[in-house]
Amino acid sequence: MELAEAKLKFIEAWGKLGSEWGINRTMAQVHALLLVSPEALTTEEVMAELSISRGNANMTLRDLIDWGLVEKQHKTGERKEYFYAEKDTWIIARRVAEERKKRELDPVIKILGQLTEVKGDKKDPAFKAFHSSVTDISRLANNVNKTLDTMLKAEENWFFGSIFKIFK
Amino acid sequence: MELAEAKLKFIEAWGKLGSEWGINRTMAQVHALLLVSPEALTTEEVMAELSISRGNANMTLRDLIDWGLVEKQHKTGERKEYFYAEKDTWIIARRVAEERKKRELDPVIKILGQLTEVKGDKKDPAFKAFHSSVTDISRLANNVNKTLDTMLKAEENWFFGSIFKIFK
DNA sequence: ATAACCTTTCATTTATTTTTGAAAGTTTAA
DNA sequence: TTAAACTTTCAAAAATAAATGAAAGGTTAT
Numbered sequence: 516m517e518l519a520e521a522k523l524k525f526i527e528a529w530g531k532l533g534s535e536w537g538i539n540r541t542m543a544q545v546h547a548l549l550l551v552s553p554e555a556l557t558t559e560e561v562m563a564e565l566s567i568s569r570g571n572a573n574m575t576l577r578d579l580i581d582w583g584l585v586e587k588q589h590k591t592g593e594r595k596e597y598f599y600a601e602k603d604t605w606i607i608a609r610r611v612a613e614e615r616k617k618r619e620l621d622p623v624i625k626i627l628g629q630l631t632e633v634k635g636d637k638k639d640p641a642f643k644a645f646h647s648s649v650t651d652i653s654r655l656a657n658n659v660n661k662t663l664d665t666m667l668k669a670e671e672n673w674f675f676g677s678i679f680k681i682f683k
Numbered sequence: 684m685e686l687a688e689a690k691l692k693f694i695e696a697w698g699k700l701g702s703e704w705g706i707n708r709t710m711a712q713v714h715a716l717l718l719v720s721p722e723a724l725t726t727e728e729v730m731a732e733l734s735i736s737r738g739n740a741n742m743t744l745r746d747l748i749d750w751g752l753v754e755k756q757h758k759t760g761e762r763k764e765y766f767y768a769e770k771d772t773w774i775i776a777r778r779v780a781e782e783r784k785k786r787e788l789d790p791v792i793k794i795l796g797q798l799t800e801v802k803g804d805k806k807d808p809a810f811k812a813f814h815s816s817v818t819d820i821s822r823l824a825n826n827v828n829k830t831l832d833t834m835l836k837a838e839e840n841w842f843f844g845s846i847f848k849i850f851k
Numbered sequence: 852a853t854a855a856c857c858t859t860t861c862a863t864t865t866a867t868t869t870t871t872g873a874a875a876g877t878t879t880a881a
Numbered sequence: 882t883t884a885a886a887c888t889t890t891c892a893a894a895a896a897t898a899a900a901t902g903a904a905a906g907g908t909t910a911t
Contacts, residue, residue: 528794642686
């Protein structure tokens, strides 16, 4: 397999994985393209490489910047904007975890906390089932949350290293 | 807040979280409904509670069974099928992790492994960027994979307990 | 055998998400 | 100020995903 083909395979696989996890396929593909590009690319280049429209490229790049995965660069003497992807995989993982925690996990943890407090007839099986399921899920969600907080602060080697040490 | 309202809130929140993570909203809602039901429910009851069609209810319940989150029950003397959700949150988390690992992570790890092997000109910046990004992502994916394997075998207390012990 | 009862399928319809591209907006240089 | 170069917006179109419901498929009891 040659580089050009391998690049396409990578972009395709990254896009597929993203879409399976609720991330816009194009956004994941643009990210993949930038990840394997040694140099920052222009909007035009992204449009051409992936055959997408200007509007789509612009919005997608902005989203990637919002996620903290891509940064704008300016070259002296040029007006065009260039886009460059963070290449450190562990930083990428942390940024994604951070963003999704904030957008999705935190809100649901808040709601679960409220639902945990709902009072009802302790003799009613419907209430008992509700209360115990919600309490259990709430506890698990909080554990996941704490683990993510740890991960956000940790170095990769420390994080996985320590996990593997215990569970070997 | 009373039970009926709380149940609706829970179903809504679970459905939203699911859809953000690439899981069909209705599937997550049916799961939520069954989770807070002390008794197994019939297709008719699921249809009525969530105002969904017979076909949708049937397919969604089948999917939940495929995921290992719901089981069919039969009551003696009755022909109707009843559906009951696994209530142990840790088992639920493990089943979801197991299923998604199998469906999504394993395939992508395989592709990354192949892309890692792609040969090219070591002087070419494009090749260097491709190779190092793919290698790094591949390594991270394999670490996540190993951690999931550990989780699949572990008890909840052991898993989180050990993580918190190190990172406290 | 057949009728009642229940489950499954799948061609259509409906809803949701994503993309397009032309127009509007902005910045820079002369 | 003007015009060229570049970026952003967003209403409309296209693509994708999900839901419907009537018909077909199975089972069981008589």
